[in-house]
Amino acid sequence: MLDPINNSTEFILLGFPGTWHSQVSLVVVFALTYSLTVIGNASIIALVWMNSNLHTPMYFFLCNLSFLEIWYTTGVVPKAIGVMLGTSQTISFSLCILQLFFILSLGATECFLLSVMAYDRYLAICYPLRYSSLMSSSISARLALSSWLGGFLAISLLAFLTSRLTFCGPDVINHFPCDIDSCLALSCSDTWHVEMATFLVSIIVVVASCVVTLVSYIYIISSILRIQSSHGRKKAFSTCSAHLSVVTIWYGSTMFLFVKPSAQNSLDRNKLVNTFNTVVTPLLNPFIYTLRNKEVKQALGRAFQKK
Numbered sequence: 001m002l003d004p005i006n007n008s009t010e011f012i013l014l015g016f017p018g019t020w021h022s023q024v025s026l027v028v029v030f031a032l033t034y035s036l037t038v039i040g041n042a043s044i045i046a047l048v049w050m051n052s053n054l055h056t057p058m059y060f061f062l063c064n065l066s067f068l069e070i071w072y073t074t075g076v077v078p079k080a081i082g083v084m085l086g087t088s089q090t091i092s093f094s095l096c097i098l099q100l101f102f103i104l105s106l107g108a109t110e111c112f113l114l115s116v117m118a119y120d121r122y123l124a125i126c127y128p129l130r131y132s133s134l135m136s137s138s139i140s141a142r143l144a145l146s147s148w149l150g151g152f153l154a155i156s157l158l159a160f161l162t163s164r165l166t167f168c169g170p171d172v173i174n175h176f177p178c179d180i181d182s183c184l185a186l187s188c189s190d191t192w193h194v195e196m197a198t199f200l201v202s203i204i205v206v207v208a209s210c211v212v213t214l215v216s217y218i219y220i221i222s223s224i225l226r227i228q229s230s231h232g233r234k235k236a237f238s239t240c241s242a243h244l245s246v247v248t249i250w251y252g253s254t255m256f257l258f259v260k261p262s263a264q265n266s267l268d269r270n271k272l273v274n275t276f277n278t279v280v281t282p283l284l285n286p287f288i289y290t291l292r293n294k295e296v297k298q299a300l301g302r303a304f305q306k307k
Contacts, residue, residue: 010092011186015083015176016271023084030084033283034077040286041066044296051299057140058124061117062289064144068113069282072106075099076278080176093167096178101159103177103278107254108205109151114247115209116143118216121240126223154205161194175271177278210251217244242289249284253277 016026044066048054079099082088091099123134162180168188175182180198184191220240227233253273289296 010090010171011096011178012172013079013083013089013091013176013178014172014174015080015089023086027081027084030077030081030279033279034073034081037073037279037283037286038070040283041069044286044289047296047299051302054295054299057120057135057137058117060137060140061113061120061144064147065110065113065117066286068106068110069285072103072110073278073282075103075106076177080279083176091178096173096183097159097163100162100178100180100183101155104158104180105152105155107151107277108154108201109148110250111205111209111254112147112150113144114243114250115212115216116147117243118213118220118240118247119143121243122216122219125220125236125240151205154201158194158198158201161197165189165191165194175274177274179274206251206254213247213251245288246285249281250277253281 016023018026045063048059048063079088079091120135120140124131127134158180162183165183165187166189167183167186171186173182173186180194184194217240224233224236227236253276
């Protein structure tokens, strides 16, 4: 996959061009965001592991999501900081394809995980008496494993097709990571098959998983509205409000980036949305689940009381 016939052996990553002062400011923001993302998501995993009452499918999927977010942002931010500092602005073609494959695979896995989490909430709210049998630990493990395998397998074709493109120069990527749009913009060979494959994979991964999530929430909301007591409705909605917030943020930015028939959108605009998707969103998730989930807040309170 990484041995194309190519005139370009490495690329130069532009990052965010600007003054030295603005570069340093961005480095501080990226470094702080990255640190908080890793600490926040690792804390979610540790919190679930230490509290036996959180050993349920819902929190098992949340741990998978937090683990994914750590690696998703790790695949982007350290290299981006090097680019902005001017210490690591070049990247070999092989590493470029590897980074592209890694980031997109984790993104696809997140789509599948979020749809699985929505399905889990659908079973919990619509079939509460049968939930433990419908979503056992073995079934949840298989669903999580399928999400990871499906995400990486779905992107394998795109990474292979991108690795076969020819690049004749210029070799400057107007971004801080390698992404498909930037590679297509630089290629001097026919990119139609890569663009079409990207569009089809996006439809399968992003739109299909979004439809599963949307249908699940239609049934969830319908079931919640049929609950007689206001306390019951509030309690039912609180179990899925955090996930719904994460889903809205993730799918909104992801569809903008990938579900389009052509890659010839503004690369500068894509860069801003990609920054939100790969840097900001992984930071928001642990805070959303902590602030909007009663069980997580209670477990967090007990952890601080022990100290």
